[in-house]
Amino acid sequence: MIRSRRARIGQLAGRRLLYGVPLVLVVSLATFALAAASPFDPLEAYLGGSGDGFTEAERGALRETLGLNQHWFTAWWQWLTHALTGDLGYSRSFHEPVAQVLSERLGWTALLGVSGSIVAVLLSAALGIAAGLRAGGLADRLISAFAVVLYAVPPFIVALGAVLLFAVTLRWAPAAGLSDPGEAITAASTARHLFLPALVLGLSQVPPLALGLREAITSAAAGDAVRGARARGLPWRIVNRRHVLPMAAAPFFALVGGRLPELLVGATVVETVFAWPGLGDAVVNSARALDFPLLAVVIVLTVTLVVLGNLAADVAAAVVDPRIEADG
Numbered sequence: 001m002i003r004s005r006r007a008r009i010g011q012l013a014g015r016r017l018l019y020g021v022p023l024v025l026v027v028s029l030a031t032f033a034l035a036a037a038s039p040f041d042p043l044e045a046y047l048g049g050s051g052d053g054f055t056e057a058e059r060g061a062l063r064e065t066l067g068l069n070q071h072w073f074t075a076w077w078q079w080l081t082h083a084l085t086g087d088l089g090y091s092r093s094f095h096e097p098v099a100q101v102l103s104e105r106l107g108w109t110a111l112l113g114v115s116g117s118i119v120a121v122l123l124s125a126a127l128g129i130a131a132g133l134r135a136g137g138l139a140d141r142l143i144s145a146f147a148v149v150l151y152a153v154p155p156f157i158v159a160l161g162a163v164l165l166f167a168v169t170l171r172w173a174p175a176a177g178l179s180d181p182g183e184a185i186t187a188a189s190t191a192r193h194l195f196l197p198a199l200v201l202g203l204s205q206v207p208p209l210a211l212g213l214r215e216a217i218t219s220a221a222a223g224d225a226v227r228g229a230r231a232r233g234l235p236w237r238i239v240n241r242r243h244v245l246p247m248a249a250a251p252f253f254a255l256v257g258g259r260l261p262e263l264l265v266g267a268t269v270v271e272t273v274f275a276w277p278g279l280g281d282a283v284v285n286s287a288r289a290l291d292f293p294l295l296a297v298v299i300v301l302t303v304t305l306v307v308l309g310n311l312a313a314d315v316a317a318a319v320v321d322p323r324i325e326a327d328g
Contacts (some may be wrong), residue, residue: 028076032296
């Protein structure tokens, strides 16, 4: 029975990954098409403030050199075939290969994203369970009010407030960078400087996750299975642990997986406020400059994150609640 269930979960993972391949291709194709339809001129972004010093002939030659005269489908096909061989292209906005941009920044964004995800899941699980199991009580009202207020505050306000409170007033954590001025970057300094960005990024995801878990718990508690368990005389502690929480885990995991892309969007703001050397700056620059190679890679990474996040959520839900059929 256990082996059969593991096999079905493995088949689910294989099918989802197989479906993700054409999705990634379509999204990358749409990226080039939409970027080509943009009213902004990528050559002007490439030249910056020195564009007036070039003649039309020089501009035409530069467009040819940079491949800006290509049709967007030709540019996409060229990018795709090169990417399959490991050549991700050249970033016009950073004036270096895309692979180098990623190698310098992706690791820091991944570290921040994983840390923020852990903060978000732990805090939202604690708050959602506390509110859901005591629906209508004081804890539920306080947690729900906190989540609604926090959800209404823009992330950059939360980030600035965290800097003011923890870095400036209490001096519990540094405000920016990876290390103090003049000091080398070490694991200890990175951990200290990671605290505030990860906390802010995690807090930005707490409201929808906590409120979603609270709703899932209250819905599960009102279900027939729970009423039947209570009718058999089982205590609330047993009912909650064996019925309510496992039933609420599936929608909670699905919600976590679906919100993973927002970590990348939130990381853009958080990295800017805390001077974190991740991909946030690269996302903004590539979109502004219509930097096709870098923009396509960033969007493909985002879509891949969506696919993997939803897959992980489905697998986790199937493992936690055996009543869920892993039939894909």
